[in-house]
Amino acid sequence: MVPLSARVAEDPVTKLADDPRAARGLAWIDKNAAWVTDQQIRLTEIPAPEFAEARRGAALKELFAASGLQIRVDRIGNVIGERAGSDAKSVILISAHLDTVFPPDTDVHVKRTGARIYAPGISDNGAGLAALVGLARALSESRVRTEKTIVLAGDVGEEGEGNLRGIRALVDAYGSRLTAIIALDGPSADHITTQAIASQRWEVTVTGPGGHSWSDFGVPNPITAISRGIVGFSSVSLPDDPRSTYNFGVLEGGTSVNSIPSRAVLKVDLRSEDERELARLEKSLRDAMQSGMNDELSATQSARDTLQISFRSLGTRPAGKLPDDSPLLATIRNVDRFLGNRSRLERSSTDANIPLSLGIPAVAIGGGGKGGGSHTLDEWYDPTGRELGLKRLFFTVVALATPER
Ligand SMILES: [Zn+2]
Numbered sequence: 422m423v424p425l426s427a428r429v430a431e432d433p434v435t436k437l438a439d440d441p442r443a444a445r446g447l448a449w450i451d452k453n454a455a456w457v458t459d460q461q462i463r464l465t466e467i468p469a470p471e472f473a474e475a476r477r478g479a480a481l482k483e484l485f486a487a488s489g490l491q492i493r494v495d496r497i498g499n500v501i502g503e504r505a506g507s508d509a510k511s512v513i514l515i516s517a518h519l520d521t522v523f524p525p526d527t528d529v530h531v532k533r534t535g536a537r538i539y540a541p542g543i544s545d546n547g548a549g550l551a552a553l554v555g556l557a558r559a560l561s562e563s564r565v566r567t568e569k570t571i572v573l574a575g576d577v578g579e580e581g582e583g584n585l586r587g588i589r590a591l592v593d594a595y596g597s598r599l600t601a602i603i604a605l606d607g608p609s610a611d612h613i614t615t616q617a618i619a620s621q622r623w624e625v626t627v628t629g630p631g632g633h634s635w636s637d638f639g640v641p642n643p644i645t646a647i648s649r650g651i652v653g654f655s656s657v658s659l660p661d662d663p664r665s666t667y668n669f670g671v672l673e674g675g676t677s678v679n680s681i682p683s684r685a686v687l688k689v690d691l692r693s694e695d696e697r698e699l700a701r702l703e704k705s706l707r708d709a710m711q712s713g714m715n716d717e718l719s720a721t722q723s724a725r726d727t728l729q730i731s732f733r734s735l736g737t738r739p740a741g742k743l744p745d746d747s748p749l750l751a752t753i754r755n756v757d758r759f760l761g762n763r764s765r766l767e768r769s770s771t772d773a774n775i776p777l778s779l780g781i782p783a784v785a786i787g788g789g790g791k792g793g794g795s796h797t798l799d800e801w802y803d804p805t806g807r808e809l810g811l812k813r814l815f816f817t818v819v820a821l822a823t824p825e826r
Contacts, residue, residue: 433820434755443819446563450555450811457811458538458804460484461551462531465543470527471583474498474519481519481550481575488557490573495594499587500575504560504567506822511569512598513821515556515814516588516772517549517605517788518579522796536803543802544792549605550575552788555811556818563815567822569600579606579772582622584736588772592779601749601821602783603814604772608792608802610810612767613753614785617774619699619740620692625650625710629728631683641721641728643685644674650713651687657705663694664768665702688735694768696740707732738770741777749782749821756816762809789813 437443469477478500485492490502500519521542523529531540540547557573572595576587592599606614627643651669659665667689674685689706693699714730743750757764769785776783789810794800 432755433823434752434759434816437816437820437824438759440824442563442565442824443816446559446565446815446819447812449559449562450808450815453555453558454804454807454811457551457555457807460554461543461547461802462538462540464550465540465547466529466531468523468525468527468529469519469521469542470523470525471520471578471581473525474577477519478575478577481554484554485557485573488561490557495590497586497590498577499591501591502557502573504571504573506567506570507825508568509570510598511600512572512595513569513818514572514574514591514595514599514602515553515605515818516574516576516591516602517553518546518587518772519550519575519577520580520583521545522580527798536805537801538803539799539801541798541800543800544608545795545800546579546606548608548788548790548792548802552605552811552814556814559811559815560818563819565819566825567819568825569822571818571822576772582735585738585772585775588775592775592781599776599781602773602776602781603817604783604785605788605814606771606785607787607795608790608810609787610762610789610806610813611764612787613750613764614767614769614771614773615743615750616694616766616768617739617741617777618692618694618768618770619696619774620690620736620738620770621699621703622735622737623689623691623703623706624733624735625687625689626684626731626733627714627728628684629682630726632681634679634681637681639721640681640726641717642681643728644682646714646717646728646730647672647674647685647687647710648713649716650710653713654706654709657709659702660698663698665691665693665695665698667691667702667706692770694740738774739778741774741779743777743782743784747782749784752820753784753786753813753817756813756820759816760809760813762813786814
């Protein structure tokens with residue numbers, strides 16, 4: 422055990438330890454972790470693909486109402502529950518995204534194997550939503566009144582082509598009243614995401630005349646052109662620092678095995694810790710795709726046929742970083758020290774990108790428990806240790822919101 426320094430002993434987190442209101446919240450968490458898991462399963466089993474989060478949002482709204490929050494649903498489907506503080510001008514926002522990466526026809530029913538619960542979306546973001554619901558109830562049971570207003574939100578459009586539209590709208594709505602934002606994303610209590618990775622998503626479309634596989638042989642082929650572009654871009658070297666990545670995530674085109682396709686579409690995700698490096702990557706992608714198309718044209722026999730290429734942005738996420746001396750970070754670290762929880766700083770692309778890019782203090786953390794297989798059909802969650810994640814969240818939020826004397 423590391424002895425607590427005098428400074429730590431005076432911090433608001435340690436003071437909370439002796440507060441009966443905090444004790445009531447913690448006692449509720451200890452007794453009700455299984456209930457929180459039940460809510461996680463219920464929410465996960467309601468499909469919530471991007472742009473179709475309303476049904477899951479309605480279920481969350483009911484859970485918020487049962488915890489005494491003042492609820493509203495905004496124009497785009499963010500489910501917002503407010504817990505008014507004495508100072509309406511200072512707001513702490515805790516968000517968890519409602520949407521998943523899975524298409525509407527995905528089977529999202531859970532299967533249990535031992536302690537593990539399997540279902541697409543069970544961790545990302547079933548774990549975050551469950552923590553949000555648990556937090557709402559623990560705050561209610563604690564009967565703590567705070568100076569700052571606490572806003573809980575299940576937000577839309579975090580994944581893929583949603584392009585963070587939910588958190589953008591929330592940040593717009595609360596504006597300068599926001600003093601801190603915590604995005605709950607996924608399971609675990611072992612990290613604090615303080616750095617936002619910049620990303621760009623692109624759709625590249627190549628079209629051509631198409632034709633019969635035998636009689637029109639020699640006509641330039643959009644699938645081949647895109648494939649040449651993929652190979653070309655894959656040979657571009659990426660820096661380790663700033664870390665940068667790319668992914669060719671979707672490739673579609675063609676109608677039948679014996680038709681030369683008239684169209685092929687590629688979706689690409691580019692990420693970097695540095696926006697200038699990301700801009701360089703974008704240029705390399707455009708160049709590689711353009712030369713892939715030119716190579717296809719010069720390799721084919723037909724002089725009159727041609728191909729067209731177009732690029733469409735599917736979304737941009739800005740970069741940002743929470744300063745190392747941020748009071749928000751200090752509070753979470755004090756909570757971790759108090760709970761004996763070890764955590765590391767992380768870089769990721771989450772709802773926190775938007776506030777961080779605007780200089781609003783923000784982090785992303787997990788909701789507790791363990792999980793894996795995110796964005797795959799084998800995604801799983803294990804609620805072991807959920808209480809730690811919930812207590813960490815509860816203490817952090819109460820300390821940030823300043824309990825009234
Ligand atoms: Zn997520």
